[in-house]
Amino acid sequence: MKPDVLLVGTMMPALEARLDEAFTVHRLAQAKNREAFLAEVGPRVRGIVTGGVTGASRSLMEALPALEIVAVNGIGTDAVDLDYARVHGIRVTTTPDVLTDDVADMAMALLLATARQICWGDRYVRAGLWGRQGLPLGRKVSGSKLGILGLGRIGRAIAHRAEGFGMEIAYTDVAEISGVSYRRIPALIDLAGWADILVIAASGGLQSHGIVNATVLDAIGPQGMLVNVARGSIIDEAALVAALLEKRLGAAGLDVFVDEPQVPEALWGLDHVVLQPHRASATLETRIAMGDLVLSNLAAHFAGRQPPTAVV
Ligand code: 8YV
Numbered sequence: 001m002k003p004d005v006l007l008v009g010t011m012m013p014a015l016e017a018r019l020d021e022a023f024t025v026h027r028l029a030q031a032k033n034r035e036a037f038l039a040e041v042g043p044r045v046r047g048i049v050t051g052g053v054t055g056a057s058r059s060l061m062e063a064l065p066a067l068e069i070v071a072v073n074g075i076g077t078d079a080v081d082l083d084y085a086r087v088h089g090i091r092v093t094t095t096p097d098v099l100t101d102d103v104a105d106m107a108m109a110l111l112l113a114t115a116r117q118i119c120w121g122d123r124y125v126r127a128g129l130w131g132r133q134g135l136p137l138g139r140k141v142s143g144s145k146l147g148i149l150g151l152g153r154i155g156r157a158i159a160h161r162a163e164g165f166g167m168e169i170a171y172t173d174v175a176e177i178s179g180v181s182y183r184r185i186p187a188l189i190d191l192a193g194w195a196d197i198l199v200i201a202a203s204g205g206l207q208s209h210g211i212v213n214a215t216v217l218d219a220i221g222p223q224g225m226l227v228n229v230a231r232g233s234i235i236d237e238a239a240l241v242a243a244l245l246e247k248r249l250g251a252a253g254l255d256v257f258v259d260e261p262q263v264p265e266a267l268w269g270l271d272h273v274v275l276q277p278h279r280a281s282a283t284l285e286t287r288i289a290m291g292d293l294v295l296s297n298l299a300a301h302f303a304g305r306q307p308p309t310a311v312v
Contacts, residue, residue, distance in 0.1 A: 003302050004041065006064065008050035011073060015291035019049065022299065038063040047071060047298055052094075053260055053278065055079020061090065069301045071294045074281065075099060075154075077311060078204030078231060085312050092312035093297035097153065098289035099281040104157035106280035107199050107229045110253030114225055114274045115139045115197070123271075139196075139225065139250070142166050147195030149188060149212070150202025150230065151177045158199055170194060173202075188212070192219035197227065204231030214239040217249050225251045229280045232257040241266045244273060255280050 005023045007016070019025050026045065031037030038060075045064045048056050052074025058081040061067055069091040070080055077094060085092050113119055116138040124135050146162045148155045151171040159169045159182055170183040172191040177184070185191040188211060192198055198220050202208050212226070212235040220226055226249060228235060237258045243249035244267065251272040257263050260278055267273050281290065297307035 003046045004044040005047035005049055005298070006041070006045045008048060008056070008060070009054045011049070011051075012287050012291065014288070015073075015294070018291070018295055022295065023047070025049075047301070049073065049294060049298070050080075052076035053079055056085075057081060058084045061085070061088070069093065069298065069307070071297045071307075073290050073294050076204055076231065078233070082312055090312070091301060091307060091310055093294075093301075093307045093310045095290040095293040096309055098293060099286050100153045100157050102283050102286045103154045103201075103229050103280040104161055106255055106276070107154075107158045107201065107227055108161050110227045110229065110255060110274055110276065111197060111199065111225070112141055114227065114251050114253035114272075115141045115144075117271070119274050120271045139223075141197075144168075144196040145170070145194060147171065147185070147191040147198045148182075149173075149191065149198065149200045149234075150208075151180065151182070152201065152203070154229070155199075155201035156180065158201055174207075188216055189219050192216045192224075193221075195220065195224065197225045200226070200228040200230045200234050202230050202234060204233050208234045210234070210236045212236065212240075214243065217243040220249055222247055222250050224249065225253070227253040229255045232260065237264060244270055 002024045006026045006028055008028050010029055026041045042063045043065060046066050046068045048070045050056055050072055052072060056070045061084055067090050070085060072094045075094050075096055077092060080092055082092060121135060124130060143166045146167040146169050148159055148171040151173045162169055170185050170191060172185055172188045185194060214236060217239055241264050244252060253274040255276040256278055263275060267275060293309055297309060300307045
């Protein structure tokens with residue numbers, strides 16, 4: 001008998017095919033009526049497979065009385081009710097390490113694209129404006145000051161890349177990170193005031209909700225730049241839109257948003273903003289590696305072994 005699992009959202013077809021081989025997969029995205037669907041299959045479901053953003057809410061887990069494991073295809077657990085999982089003995093697994101390089105690469109790509117106006121320049125050429133109209137100058141990246149909010153695995157991978165650009169690096173984190181030579185600036189507002197570019201690489205969740213607020217954005221200022229590859233919830237999005245519209249913030253490169261896939265329409269027409277549809281881990285190689293980890297975690301759990309990358 002194959003264990004029943006609930007797939008929240010969709011995954012790459014090759015991974016879904018492998019899930020189908022090993023499990024009886026119920027696809028929440030295909031349910032016409034979510035409540036009726038969960039009432040029917042819910043009692044049989046022993047595992048959830050979900051993304052970092054879709055997660056597993058308390059109400060979803062409550063509808064699954066036989067739930068044993070939530071396998072997140074991502075590193076973030078901010079959308080999983082971890083307290084509920086702990087209290088009910090439900091395992092939670094993630095896919096750490098395999099996505100670190102890609103997310104750091106995307107941070108650098110956004111940083112460069114935003115500072116050097118790569119997408120703007122591309123639009124300008126395609127619109128036939130070259131030779132007919134000017135294009136403002138970009139900002140220098142090499143040798144600039146990079147502030148990193150959150151110096152975990154991804155933050156350190158970003159710092160490592162930034163060293164290659166001769167950037168001066170400082171960070172804000174809840175504690176001093178041992179084994180690194182970068183300067184810790186304990187208060188985010190001071191980091192934002194110091195940095196030319198602030199990159200967000202912290203975890204989402206209550207502790208970071210809205211901490212990049214209007215005051216922090218103003219500290220980055222009209223000459224500064226913000227990059228976010230973490231979670232939209234870390235920024236006060238309304239304040240960010242206002243700061244960009246009013247040019248109180250120089251520019252922004254954003255891969256994540258508060259209510260994905262909704263992106264504030266006010267940002268769509270801004271040339272000093274680079275937008276991505278949450279793609280930091282979206283390479284073929286990394287998505288295969290993430291999928292392998294999701295399957296190994298599930299396989300280990302249902303074979304009675306400790307899943308390799310359990311967080312609960
Ligand atoms: C993924 C993410 O895009 O790792 C995370 O927490 O948000 C991203 O890597 C997402 O989990 C894919 O489902």
